Amino acid sequence: MANGMVRQEYIVELASRLIRINSENPPGREFDAASFVADELAKIGMKTVIDRFEDSRANVVGVYGEENQHPSIMLNTHLDTVPAGDREKWSFPPFSGEVRESRIYGRGAVDAKGILASFLGALKELADKGWPIKGRVVLAAVADEEVEGKGTKKLVSSSLRTDYAIVGEPTSLNVCIAHKGRAVIQVDFHGRPAHASTPSRGRNAIYYASKFIEKIQKIKFTEKHNLLGHPTCTVTLIRGGVKDNIIPDICAVTLDLRILPSMKLNQTLKKLKNLIEKNTSKKDYHIRIVNYIPPAETSRSNALVRAALNTVTKVTGKKTEVRGFTATCDMSFLVNQARIPTIILGPGRIEDSHVVDESISVSELVKASQIYLKILEKILS
Template identity: 30%
Template sequence: MNVAIEKVVDSMGNEIVSLLQKMIQIPSENPPGNYEEICNFLEKELLSLGFEVKVVNVPEEETRKLNLPTPRKNVIAVMKGNGGGKNLIFNSHIDTVPAGDLEQWTYPPFSGAIANGKVYGRGATDSKGRLTAYIMAAVALKKSGIPFYGDIVITATCDEETGGVLGAGYVTGQGLVTGDMVVVEGYSNHIVRAMAGVLQLRIKSTGRPAHAAFKWKGINAVEKMAKVILELTNLQEQLKNEPSEVEGMSYTTVNVGVINGGTKVNVVPGTCEIEVDFRVIPEQTLDDIYNRVSTMIERLQMEDPEMNIQVERVPDFQTNPTVTEANSPLIEELQSAIQEVSRTTLPVVGMLGQSDTRWFIQNGIPGINYGPGTNNNNLHGYDEFMEIEDLIQTTKILTVLAKNFCGTKEFVTE
């Protein structure tokens, strides 16, 4: 490992931990999505660290379209290289899920408390810990004195926890950020190269209400929906036999997550509605799964003429699977940096979750997921934490990645 980088990052240890603590101490729960304070802090902090900084205010008409109660903001910061090299983007989100019941936390969720070699608080890993490592990797490379030619771009974006439409989706779609590679929030124990597509369906069963004492006069919408749920269970069993070839992705999952029906126990229910979430592997498409569900429901209605079922696609979080090839130069670059720092390499996997990587890929910027922390860090749960040793080690790896990726002069600038 480059001695200068190791010394610089080690010397920055307290500064790295302090930055994470300060961000944890600024609540940015989503919903509702309060970004004013965290964006003001980042603007001032990043300017002091040597970045060129721009706060992107999403137009009010865009927030109104999505019925959002508060303004949406994103921060784009650039550590300028000498010119003529490849540009590297680090992306992490500034929103967190709500803290929940404060009494369930050992340490207050917005304290940034340190105990047992860990920093505790909401966002400690997801994703203010990742953002800390990304920022400090750029700072460390600059402090090391090692020349680099491409720019290192930090995109701190809003709303990832609710889909990212006005966060990474907005800054990429508007062409506000460009680069040759993006590293998006991820884990330090593997590299993620593929993420599942998301299809969500709202399925409604319409019956005919009647008094329970005269059930035969009605059509029970809940009982009709029970047939649909049973068939969705059967579909899940079929999909288990159609596994992905991408390590870690298993198979397309079917989850009936919400059910509502009926008005009173002594009334034959006239309506029943379910919401179903599908995590779709790269070998299948959203249309494939939708068509299988539609065909299944058509068959049920032919078998039972009293069934009246409508299927609606929910567009809010619908996205196609995203894949970076296993032999991608992006993965080779990151593995090389990991090898240089830790003398090992990491598994390359896929996940059934989703992240903001998809927004960059859709706009022509190839990406992978990697960052400090693991899925054992109580993400979205009580006592979320970041191990300080992991945070420092991953910052070293990211600094080496930036050195290698941005350190080669690709062309001569005028």
């Protein structure tokens, strides 16, 4: 038990100190947090590299073991947080890392500085035991997960590869093996301007857009995934018109499209084009992909998935089964670019992230740390 208390103090202290280092994104300034993590990794005996880019952005990677040693596993989470927003609304200052009634408060407590502290707690314990493992363990704390994923993209463009990866995101300690892909699609509708007193002389781009928007609300996808359910497509932004007495010749509609691992983005785009072309001729609209993060999935029978399920069941005392992760995350780059079988697993609830008074329970952080430690011992035995 004494050991457990030491670990708890270490994790709470680290989570609190990480929260006190402001790494809001935007604007994105992870360098100070990366330096802090690098010092901790060096203290426990990991080889540490800070990869600094764009002035104040940075990833930090710690490695224990030699380059070609197998099996190997990467613990991956992020250093950046979403902005704190209006600080007046917080019960405690968002960068205080306040601990009250067994919860740690502050921006990033859930997403994902508490998780990073749990990762470090597991590694510290492994180090204290004298690294009783074979193979290689890597910790990667990356920049820019909350905006474009520049950090993990940079990480996978390097030669760093492992046999397995765990992405630390709040999953309430569930083992998630799949997430949807997310595409941001913009459709520009073109009309013809005219004086608003004679609408019949123009062609109203907002009307074209509104017909399309009505169709989008009724769009049905037959595809279904056993963990992720159906794809979704929804309008999130609209911008049209130039002046209150001109028939608008342009209207831009932005869609948030979430597709399943079995789907191809191009096929879904074709479906959208068909919907549009029921009301609008080809030359009167233009469709483009603004951003795309592909879906990802790891096989239920992968050794990491089985080890994680067993461990979570043992530590929490509750029988657990694989789940889907509701949002997109850095798993996409690890699976699609680096071809690393990956799971998402972390303490805290996703509903408690990105909110005012973000907070996480200390006992859940400690449990997560135990789970990570046992998975590492199992996979690297």
